[in-house]
Amino acid sequence: MARSGITRLQNTQGESDRKHVCITFGRSFLTLDLARLLAAAGHKVTIVDSIPLAVTRFSNATYDFYKTPSPKFQPREYCLELARICREQKIDVVIPIHEETDIISMMTDVFPPECTLFLSDFVIENGLHNKYDFQQLLADRNIPTLRFAELRSPEDVAALDFTTPFALKQCYSRGSQKVMKVYPGDPLTGLEFDPTNPWLAQEWLKGDKYCTYSVCHEGKVYAHATYPVRYAIDHNSCLTFESVEHQGILDWVTDFIADIGFTGQVGFDFIENEERGLFTIECNPRATSGIMMFSPQDRVDRAFFGENDEIIFPDPYKRKMIGPGMLIYGWRKSARPPGVSLRQYVRDYWETDDVITSFTDMRPAFMVPFAYANILRDCAKYHVGLAEGFMHDHEWDGVRI
Template sequence: MNILLTGGRAPVALELARMLAKAGHRVDLAESVTHHLCRKSKAIAQSFLVPKPNQEPDAYISALSRIIGQRNIQVLLPTCEEIFWIARGLTKLQSLCKVISAPLEQLRRLHSKWEFIRRVETFGFAIPQTQIFHNTKEWANVCNEEHSWLEAGFVLKPVFSRFGANVQLFGPDCSVADRLKRLQTNHGITATPAQPWIIQRYIKGRPLCTYSVAWEGVVVAHSAYEVEYTANQGACVYYKQLQHLQALNWVQSFVQKEHFSGQIAFDFVESYEDGILYPIECNPRATSGVHLFSPEDKLVEALIHPEDLSQQACRKPQTNQAAMLSIPMLAYGLNKERTWAAICHWWAQFVSARDVIWQVRDPLPFLEQIPLMLDAWRLSHKQAISITAAMTYDIEWNGEA
């Protein structure tokens, strides 16, 4: 089949491109930045530079439509946050080819950290206590309320965010005085009606992530991993398959109730106190759980023909091979680990994991990280934002209609 991928800057896009190419498909790529991981990959037949989705959304959809027509595309597979802009033009694109995306309204309620928690509560699952505020007056009301449910700590974060950006954690390691100081109205919070924030009870426990592919409420592929090493307390950079039946059952139940089709991922905390699995947020798109699948696990079939697998057993990674982003993983070990035991444990994980970008037969994506990061660094300085934020600056979606 002829497949068009988007979001080529992401390691998961490169992973999927290689899987698709190995399965015999022709893979094209549409990206809105000049340098990206897939640009010089042997898995990509042709790479197209398209308008920036959140700056020229209509032009972006038009460009994808032209590529679909010119290249006889049969499947459009978004990978990153550009999926929301693609869903905005879903009617037009679906008239041209199969698009692996849920409708925008459904994506919104899952991506919103507030609407998702409310949805989870409606379905009868346990949730961490959460409040929303849209302005400084509502924040003042939060500060003046009784705070017993925040005694164990709390988390402040925008309703729409990604990779832990702008998340402010005041957990058990933070003194009570600092937590109470934060809960004062004179500490500015940038919440607005268009960009609200939430305050959420901190759950002390083991952080877990899942990635699944679903078809009409049935999970056809699934992976899970524990969050052990992260980039600046944000995205996880080391992945090892975790057999967690409770997480699988939770995902299957939620997906069935939501009647979801497409790629969907969840972040959980498994409470040390009561063992309850608390959902924190949902990403209705591709995430790093993709890296746990090998080509032999046939994730490609689950993505392209999920309807054929809905009556079969859920596909899971069959190898115990760990995966990692080697550069941030290396940075973690050099900067974060302080004890000899921790360094030894990190080193054992590092040397036993495969790098998700480097391949001997496809080496250029590894080198492409240099211009990609330089572009992000320049943009971060120009816009006075973090490098992480610069990586998604042109594709991030914050609830726009």
Template sequence: MPLPISRFSSSVTETFRTPRPRHAPVDWVRSLGRIARQRCVDLVVPVHEGTEILAGVLARYPELMPASTTVLMSRLDLVARLENKYEFQNALKEQGVPTLDFGLVHSREDIEALDFRHDETFALKRVYSRGSQEVYKVHPGEPLPSDLTFEPTNPWLAQRWAEGTSYCSYSVCHDGEIKAHAVYPLRYAIDGTSGLTFESVRHERITAWVRQCVKAFRFSGQVGFDFIEEADQKLWSVECNPRATSGVLLFDPETRVDRAFFGVNEDVIIPRPGARKMLGPGMLMYGWRKSSLPGNTFRGFIRDFRRTDGVIFSRRDPKPGLALPIAMGNVLAEAIRYRVNIPAAFLYDHNWDGASPVDG
């Protein structure tokens, strides 16, 4: 993007234009390596699905990144398996972790053959997707969605639907050890799926689950998990995001979460008690709608909006907030360029759907 919102922050000394990761992955990584060499960068922290693209290119061309620069991520085969929603469930099963019944779907015939098809509600979602886009809730006896399409390289995960409270976790890890950690319930969300507000809570069972999982995988980097806790306290993890997620927004500067990225802290860093953050522009566009929080009222939306800190507006760093219309113009231009909706446009240039970034 020509004018990213970070460019206006007093915390940022310099920004760079690079090729688009999704469309020119090798050139993108070559640019990152050039920047690292010129600016003597010690640590590269990839975010979103640029993690998988970076891992894939460096697996083939490690010389593109200077040997003196550390890249905070796990190896490609691990992040690729965790990113694939079906393979993630298989990985949990291999570790002996209970999962909701699931199956891989390449066709309508595969759906009909599912063991839980005729008497249970289940979810259908692409094995590679983000922001909870293209998620279908299929009820027993009802016809399948008419717009359901099948792609050989991106099949569907079918999984038993669980009703309960939705939680998300976010962690910074080094070699299977958690260095920073946050848990937050899903409240306001775009169509009930992609979070708009974040509130730090303590949930010891989720924390213990994450600790066991990242240790088993010896995971390094940022990782988020999505959970459903049923009324009988059964806890299920339904998705893994082996990269940065919105949970990082809960860490104020006073927490010194930067130490976690370098792995120099001994105690796990957590957000301050009661930390609440929101994506202000997203709340203004979607938060007042009934689909964002069932049972909420417009008065309730106004109350929650007023008492929640935005992640962009800050008295200590006001310019990004003032530059927000410019930054949103970048996103709108991406939406028009790729003919996608605004939530998809935020992510489109660095999405990864399992293909080798080198071979295409």
């Protein structure tokens, strides 16, 4: 049964322009925010997830909810069920949020032809997702990169000749998962090697960190946000978001997206060194937290359907936060920006808008403890921490279907 209560924009479009959109990964606050933005513009939103108490399920923005198999552990069954939902509910557009994007891109043929999948083909998606392949893609295009190397065996480790510190992370991994800082000469005898998920060694560079979010169609950017890394889990996964203008980053993104002809949502992590300039650390070919800086008045829904002529930006210097994440992680020294005290953290917390709490849509905020209980159960089941458990059954680590 349809729910009402979301504040909707007036006179935005006719009934014939209304889309029925299916958004995946309903537990995510990104999904919640996007659902609210689409519903406010008059679109009908169906949500799917592999856990029953996904927080977006309880939003006034959600017309319907379906529980699916896990895309990580049952990828074929997941895609077949998602395709069935699209067929029966006459879904116009599927917008994947997390790494189920890669899985869906391998099985596009099972979806009804009248349903648009908002993603690129598997070759492009995988080339951006794999951290080594992405760096090699940049190098092949003569785009400056930090020094990097792929490690598939102990012999590759022995052959490393970095003379400065470097980051070590798996080629398929996420921002909240561990990134090791390694110094030349440090022993790396404990590394485990997975043939489908090797390691990337990447030069460690100091500088200002930025993240981006873009909505793209066939090589053109229709919406874009840039935000500096401030409060973040282990300085990697952002908890607060402030829209800033950075022309160099915008030019880089628009040129690169045009070069590869990308369609979908995409985010890039940048570092800017005062002496050496701007470098791209990695790419996330899926939704990122930048979507949460847009407001209903921005009409970012137009970007998903390729309807706007000029790039849509969020209001400059708009500040948002993931409230539960700030409470659980933000106060820790490893999550606070350099030089920020606990007192300043408390001040920032009270002065920043929470992306979950909405006075016209309160149920998701009330249901967060119950939704997290689902996730904690999976943490125990898979023997992972909370940050990993949040997304564990929607991850994709390079294993082809």
